[in-house]
Amino acid sequence: NDCSWAWDDHYLEKDNLWETIREEIERDCATEPMLSSFLFSTVLAHATIEESLAFILANKLESTVLPATQLLQLFHETLMLDEIRAGFLADLLATYDRDPACKQYSSCLLFYKGFHAIQIHRVAHHLYKKGRVGLAMLLQSRSSETFHVDIHPAARIGKGVMLDHATGVVMGESAVVGDNVSMLHHVTLGGSGKSAGDRHPKIGSGVLIGAGAVVLGNVRVGNCSKIGAGSVVLADVPPRHVAVGVPARNIPLSGISGSSP
Amino acid sequence: NDCSWAWDDHYLEKDNLWETIREEIERDCATEPMLSSFLFSTVLAHATIEESLAFILANKLESTVLPATQLLQLFHETLMLDEIRAGFLADLLATYDRDPACKQYSSCLLFYKGFHAIQIHRVAHHLYKKGRVGLAMLLQSRSSETFHVDIHPAARIGKGVMLDHATGVVMGESAVVGDNVSMLHHVTLGGSGKSAGDRHPKIGSGVLIGAGAVVLGNVRVGNCSKIGAGSVVLADVPPRHVAVGVPARNIPLSGISGSSP
Amino acid sequence: NDCSWAWDDHYLEKDNLWETIREEIERDCATEPMLSSFLFSTVLAHATIEESLAFILANKLESTVLPATQLLQLFHETLMLDEIRAGFLADLLATYDRDPACKQYSSCLLFYKGFHAIQIHRVAHHLYKKGRVGLAMLLQSRSSETFHVDIHPAARIGKGVMLDHATGVVMGESAVVGDNVSMLHHVTLGGSGKSAGDRHPKIGSGVLIGAGAVVLGNVRVGNCSKIGAGSVVLADVPPRHVAVGVPARNIPLSGISGSSP
Numbered sequence: 001n002d003c004s005w006a007w008d009d010h011y012l013e014k015d016n017l018w019e020t021i022r023e024e025i026e027r028d029c030a031t032e033p034m035l036s037s038f039l040f041s042t043v044l045a046h047a048t049i050e051e052s053l054a055f056i057l058a059n060k061l062e063s064t065v066l067p068a069t070q071l072l073q074l075f076h077e078t079l080m081l082d083e084i085r086a087g088f089l090a091d092l093l094a095t096y097d098r099d100p101a102c103k104q105y106s107s108c109l110l111f112y113k114g115f116h117a118i119q120i121h122r123v124a125h126h127l128y129k130k131g132r133v134g135l136a137m138l139l140q141s142r143s144s145e146t147f148h149v150d151i152h153p154a155a156r157i158g159k160g161v162m163l164d165h166a167t168g169v170v171m172g173e174s175a176v177v178g179d180n181v182s183m184l185h186h187v188t189l190g191g192s193g194k195s196a197g198d199r200h201p202k203i204g205s206g207v208l209i210g211a212g213a214v215v216l217g218n219v220r221v222g223n224c225s226k227i228g229a230g231s232v233v234l235a236d237v238p239p240r241h242v243a244v245g246v247p248a249r250n251i252p253l254s255g256i257s258g259s260s261p
Numbered sequence: 262n263d264c265s266w267a268w269d270d271h272y273l274e275k276d277n278l279w280e281t282i283r284e285e286i287e288r289d290c291a292t293e294p295m296l297s298s299f300l301f302s303t304v305l306a307h308a309t310i311e312e313s314l315a316f317i318l319a320n321k322l323e324s325t326v327l328p329a330t331q332l333l334q335l336f337h338e339t340l341m342l343d344e345i346r347a348g349f350l351a352d353l354l355a356t357y358d359r360d361p362a363c364k365q366y367s368s369c370l371l372f373y374k375g376f377h378a379i380q381i382h383r384v385a386h387h388l389y390k391k392g393r394v395g396l397a398m399l400l401q402s403r404s405s406e407t408f409h410v411d412i413h414p415a416a417r418i419g420k421g422v423m424l425d426h427a428t429g430v431v432m433g434e435s436a437v438v439g440d441n442v443s444m445l446h447h448v449t450l451g452g453s454g455k456s457a458g459d460r461h462p463k464i465g466s467g468v469l470i471g472a473g474a475v476v477l478g479n480v481r482v483g484n485c486s487k488i489g490a491g492s493v494v495l496a497d498v499p500p501r502h503v504a505v506g507v508p509a510r511n512i513p514l515s516g517i518s519g520s521s522p
Numbered sequence: 523n524d525c526s527w528a529w530d531d532h533y534l535e536k537d538n539l540w541e542t543i544r545e546e547i548e549r550d551c552a553t554e555p556m557l558s559s560f561l562f563s564t565v566l567a568h569a570t571i572e573e574s575l576a577f578i579l580a581n582k583l584e585s586t587v588l589p590a591t592q593l594l595q596l597f598h599e600t601l602m603l604d605e606i607r608a609g610f611l612a613d614l615l616a617t618y619d620r621d622p623a624c625k626q627y628s629s630c631l632l633f634y635k636g637f638h639a640i641q642i643h644r645v646a647h648h649l650y651k652k653g654r655v656g657l658a659m660l661l662q663s664r665s666s667e668t669f670h671v672d673i674h675p676a677a678r679i680g681k682g683v684m685l686d687h688a689t690g691v692v693m694g695e696s697a698v699v700g701d702n703v704s705m706l707h708h709v710t711l712g713g714s715g716k717s718a719g720d721r722h723p724k725i726g727s728g729v730l731i732g733a734g735a736v737v738l739g740n741v742r743v744g745n746c747s748k749i750g751a752g753s754v755v756l757a758d759v760p761p762r763h764v765a766v767g768v769p770a771r772n773i774p775l776s777g778i779s780g781s782s783p
Contacts, residue, residue, distance in 0.1 A: 229754050
C-alpha cells in the first residue's frame with residue numbers, strides 16, 4: 001500500500017492467523033472464566049476460521065422466522081470460496097492494522113460489527129451475482145437491522161476494507177469501493193436521484209472517508225484520497241487530494257501531511 | 262402529485278396489491294426453496310395484507326419480556342382501521358415508486374426497516390391519541406432499538422411517506438410531516454431547545470430531505486421543497502426551494518431542475 | 523449547575539426515586555393491563571432500583587451465546603457500587619429534567635436506549651479498569667449492536683450525562699466527558715488519526731452537543747459551551763462559547779442567549 005495515510009503493514013502472515021486467534025482466546029478463557037462458554041462456542045469449538053465466522057454471523061442474523069442452522073450452512077459454504085476467504089482475511093488484518101483500539105485479532109472477529117457487516121455483504125453479493133436476489137436482499141435487510149449497515153447486494157467492495165464503528169453506513173446499488181479503503185461511521189455512498197442505472201460513487205483504493213461524510217452520485221474519488229468528516233462530496237475528487245466542506249472542495253494532499261479526517 | 266422531483270405515479274391499484282404480493286412470493290418460493298418457510302410464515306400463511314404485516318412487525322418487535330402473541334393482536338386490530346390501512350398502503354406504493362432499488366412490492370413489505378418503522382409509528386400514534394401513552398412509548402422504544410428510527414408517538418405523519426435506509430431518523434413530539442414526503446437516513450426533525458410546547462419542524466407535502474439533514478425548531482418547510490444532504494436548517498424554507506449548507510440558505514427550485522439532494 | 527442552558531434543577535431527592543418509580547408503574551399497570559406482565563417483570567418484581575436496572579439491561583444484552591442469567595449477576599453487583607450507583611441515579615434525574623418529552627422517571631429507566639447505553643458503559647469501564655478487558659469489550663460490542671452507541675470502555679464519563687435519542691453516538695478510547703453533559707444522536711468524539719495515545723476530545727462540564735456534531739482529536743471543549751448541530755470541531759472551544767459550522771468557529775455565548783443547537 002503506497003498511500004500516505006497507511007499505518008504500518010508488517011502484519012501477520014495469513015497462514016498463522018487462525019492459530020494466533022486460538023491462542024489469544026485460550027489466554028482470554030484462562031483469565032476470564034465468565035467468558036469461557038461464550039469463547040468456546042464462538043471460536044474454540046471450530047476447526048477453521050471459516051467455520052467460526054459462519055457460526056458467529058449465523059447467530060447474529062437469526063430471527064424467529066429464520067433459524068441459525070439454515071444460515072450456518074449457507075455462510076460456511078460461501079466463506080470457503082477462495083475470493084470470499086481472501087476478502088474476509090484481508091479485512092480482518094486491515095482492521096487490526098489500522099484501528100489502534102484493536103489489540104487482538106480475535107477482537108475483530110468477535111466484536112466488530114463493521115467487520116461482520118462486510119462479510120454478510122460478501123455472502124450477499126455472491127448470491128446476488130448467481131441470481132439468488134431474494135436471499136441476498138434478506139441478508140441485506142437483516143444486516144441493516146443487526147449491524148446498522150445497509151449495503152445493496154449489487155455493490156462491489158474490494159479487499160482490506162475497514163468500517164470503523166460502522167453505525168449508519170449506507171452504500172447504494174451501483175457503488176464501488178476499492179481495496180484498502182477505510183471508512184468511519186455514518187458514511188453514505190448514495191444515489192444522484194436518477195431513477196435507475198449507474199448512479200452511485202466509485203471509491204478508489206486506499207481512500208479514507210471520515211465520520212458522517214456523504215458522497216452522492218456517480219462521482220470518482222481517486223486512489224489515496226481522503227474525505228473529511230461531515231463533508232458532502234458531489235463531484236470527482238482527484239487522486240491524493242482531501243475533500244472537505246459542505247459542499248466539499250478538493251485540496252492536494254501534498255503539503256498537508258499529518259492531517260486526518 | 263405535482264412536485265417536480267416525483268417519479269412516475271402510474272402505480273398499481275391498491276385493490277390488486279395483496280394479490281400481486283402473493284404472486285411475487287410464490288415465484289420467489291419456487292426459485293429459492295431455502296426461503297420457502299420464511300416466506301410462508303410471513304406472507305403466504307395469511308389471508309390479508311394487514312394480517313401479514315401484523316405478523317412481520319410483531320416478530321420484529323417481540324423481546325424476552327414482550328411476547329409476539331400480545332403484539333400480534335394489537336397490530337392486527339389497529340392496521341385494520343381505515344386511516345391506518347390507507348397510510349400503510351400509500352407508504353408501500355410510494356416506496357415501490359420512488360426507490361429504484363425496490364423491484365417488487367413484497368420487498369418493501371418484508372425488508373424495508375423504514376417502512377416497518379413508520380407503520381409502528383402509525384400504531385403508536387393511534388394509541389397515543391387514545392390516551393394509551395405507556396404502550397405508545399413502549400412501541401417507540403422498541404422501534405428505536407429494532408429499526409434505529411426514533412419517532413415520538415405524538416408526531417403527525419401523512420400518507421405516502423418513505424424513509425429510505427432509515428438508520429438514525431429522529432422526529433420530535435410536535436413534528437408534522439405532510440403527504441408524499443421522502444427522507445433519507447440520519448434525518449433529524451428536532452427541537453429548538455424550548456422546554457415544552459410546539460418546538461419541532463412542520464414539513465410540507467412532496468418534500469424530499471437528503472441524508473444527514475438536520476431541521477431544528479418550529480420552522481416550516483414548504484410543499485415540494487428539497488433539503489440537501491448534510492444541511493442544517495434553522496429557518497423557514499419557502500415552497501419549491503432547495504435549502505443547502507450549514508446553516509442552510511434557500512434557492513428557488515426553478516432554474517436548477519435535475520438537481521437532487 | 524451554573525450553565526446558562528440548564529433547565530430547572532429542583533428535582534426529586536435521590537432517596538425517593540425508587541418509591542416514585544414504583545408508584546408511576548403501579549398507576550400504569552392499572553390503566554394499561556396489556557403492559558402489566560412487562561411492568562411486573564421489569565420493575566415491580568424487584569426490591570431495589572439496582573436489581574430492576576440489572577434485569578432490564580441483562581434482558582436487552584443477552585444473545586444466543588450469552589445468557590441473561592450470567593449478565594444479571596454481573597450487572598447487579600456492579601450497579602451496587604457507590605460510584606456506579608451515583609452515576610446512574612444522576613443520569614436518570616438529568617434525563618427527566620432536561621428532556622421535555624420525558625414525563626415520568628420510569629420512562630427513562632424502561633425506554634431510553636441512551637440511558638441504557640451509558641449504564642452498560644459504566645459497568646464496562648469498571649471492568650476495564652480492573653483489567654477485565656475481554657468482558658468489557660464484549661459489553662461494548664453488545665451495546666453497539668443493541669443501542670447503536672459505541673463507547674470504548676476506557677473512555678471516562680461524568681455524572682448526570684444524557685444521550686438524547688442516542689443512535690450513532692461514538693466515543694473513542696481516550697475521550698473524557700464531564701458532569702452534566704447532554705448530547706444528541708450521531709455525536710462523535712473521535713480520534714485525530716494518531717495511531718495511539720491520547721487522541722480523543724475532552725468535553726467540559728455542562729456542555730451541550732447538537733445532533734450530528736463531530737469533534738475530532740485531543741481538543742478541549744470548555745465548561746458550559748455548546749456545539750451546534752452538524753458542526754465539525756477540530757480545535758479547542760473556550761468555556762461559554764458556541765462552536766458552529768464545518769469547520770466550526772467559536773462565538774462567545776454572551777449576547778446570543780436563547781440560541782440552542
